[in-house]
Amino acid sequence: FKITVYNVREVETSLFEKLNKDDYDLTLVAERMTLDNVDRAEGADAVLITAFDDCDAEVIEKLAGYGVKYIYTRVVGINNIDVKAARNLGIQVANVPNYSPRAVAELSLSLGLTLFRNVSRAAANTHAGDFRLLPTYYANEIHSATVGIIGAGKIGMTEAKLYRALGAQVLAYKRHPEPDNDVVKFTDLDNLLRKSDVVSLHIPYIPGQTGNLIGDEEIAKMKNSAILVNTARGQVVDTQAVADAVKSNQIGGYGTDVILDEDAIIGKQFDSLDDLPNQLNVELMKNYPNVLVTPHMGFFTEPAVEDMIRISFENFANTLANGEPLYPINE
Ligand code: COI
Missing domain, CATH: 3.40.50.720 (NAD(P)-binding Rossmann-like Domain)
Structure with missing residues (x-):
């Protein structure tokens, strides 16, 4: 064979x-x-x-x-x-x-906590020689935070357990909700977006169905401090809307392992971010350190x-x- x-x-x-x-x-x-x-x-x-x-x-x-x-x-x-x-x-x-659903869930958790504790912002400044303790680093603690998992399949539920083990309240949204359990409380998308300090995406990209699931309207419901994490597919968020929201401090940050047009990007080395295929990726990535991007390594x-x-x-x-x-x- x-x-x-x-x-x-x-x-x-x-x-x-x-x-x-x-x-x-x-x-x-x-x-x-x-x-x-x-x-x-x-x-x-x-x-x-x-x-x-x-x-x-x-x-x-x-x-x-x-x-x-x-x-x-x-x-x-x-x-x-x-x-x-x-x-x-x-x-x-x-x-x-x-x-191993832990592979993706742990990366998702890492991106979430890094942004939640303002680590990327602080590290970018300290590495440029600025050791002041800026008010923008002042944070909450995860055990008193609410985490929203969108897409409670294998990976989503694995991440939910990790956050629950850290003491966070975990809300979950899925198309066919289940009875609440020790780990998550199922809710609608609207309530999840309004209540969550970290929103983590674990839905498949199904063209015509889940594309741009998180756009201007959904972002408007989120807290200004909220962290959005995407280890699913770049297409499930409206990249322009997310870039604008981070830039204008409408949300606290965006951590993602997935971007648009990955076929032409992942595995390659570019001289400058400006050379990336798709200007939306460029616009998004310009917002570092409030946007953190990894090279689709969740499975790795x-x-x-x-x-x-x-x-x-x-x-x-x-x-x-x-x-x-x-x-x-x-x-
Ligand atoms: C997936 O399992 O869907 C992934 O995104 C992993 C990657 C190797 C394509």
Whole structure:
């Protein structure tokens, strides 16, 4: 069973060898999948990709032409895959929805606490030689704060537990609310935005549904001191609205691991921020240290990367045994 694996990072290479217990015939490609290199999958039964790979209808048609029957991603997000186009061509799609949720939740917590305690603001000044204790560093403490989790799935609930363990009150919003439990109290989006000192996003990006979920109107409901954290997708916030809100002190800060047009950004080095694709990213990032951006590294921990590969192999093993992956995506 031949699998072409795209976007293989250095740390993954030896793990792919180590975890390949079923002896799949692997072709590891360092570059992300694009129309230009999709021919590396010629003759393969499957491709294994990530959220940074191009997987639109055009690429999928090529894959189908090469005889590829399975497009599996080793990450949670599937917004880069045209699932409908794949299904129409008889191609099965699967993801890995459950790699270590702590990986993303802990990064989210780190971004939240860093901004909540004004660490980035203070550090930027001290590193420029300014050791005054400025009033803008005066903070609350997390155990007397309220944290709002938008999207209470695996990662959202894991972050909720971390904040709860620190003593914070945790509110959560999800489309289908559940009864309250020891960790979170479910509420509507409006109430969550009004009450929370830290608002953390954990919803998938579904084009036409969750794009720009946090825009001017939602920001207007938030406290002026509130910290917004995004480890989901850049598209779920209105980047212009967030940049404006931070600049005008309408909110306290924005910590994000995800931005717009990541396909053209993540993994590359730019001489200057002004060279970034998409002017909205430039406008947003100019607000450092009140905006903190990391390079989509939420998943980049040893347990998570190992899970991504191990569970992908389980998807393939299940497919070969039962005709279905463990985690199929049907629409
Ligand atoms: C995801 O799992 O959806 C991620 O964002 C991880 C990343 C490697 C694309």
